[in-house]
Amino acid sequence: MRKNFGAKAFSYPQPVFIIATYNDDGSADAMNAAWGGISDTTELSVCLSKGHKTVKNLLRTGAFTVSMGDAKHVAACDYVGIASGNNTRDKLAKAGFTVSKSERVDAPVINELAVCMECTVKSYDPETGLLVGEIVNVSVDESAMTDGKVDVAKVAPITFDPFNNAYHVLGEKVGNAFSDGMALR
Secondary structure, eight states, X not given: XXXXXXXXXXOSOEEOEEEEEEOTTSOEEEEEEOSEEEEETTEEEEEOOTTSHHHHHHHHHSEEEEEEOBGGGHHHHHHHHHSOTTTOTTHHHHHTOOEEEXXXXXXXXXXXXXXXXXXXXXXXXXXXXXXXXXXXXXXXXXXXXXXXXXXXXXXXBEXXXXXXXXXXXXXXXXXXXXXXXXXXX
């Protein structure tokens, strides 16, 4: 037997993306966004309503970064989603985050979050809230790597659970992509 939940945006995993931009005074701002994902080889799509300070910023600068929320910083990642940049100054500092300027786009990189996609704005539809970004670089802090490869256990990315309003950490390897299924051919 199955239980129906109706037409809702309920799926697993929903990544916890922390979208960072520069305010018009040069200070950094960030928000938490779970409704997004990779939509093409070098393209990311995220649903963000037009009232967010982050949206105003990225439309002005043409750039943003997307960092993956992690288990170590779950409270800080949640906070930047709760507090609005429209009325909360120094939101990143209050969350305990520091930033560095991206080398490739006009947006900040959050130093404490290991994985960051640096993006330019491809398009934004204010009616649907669909933001499409071109990924120009992915950077990973070396502390999250083992033998030159990204170590998902060290990254400890979190996912949003929309069924229960919770965060869960990802990390256990259960198979090998483009390999394990070959046994069924």
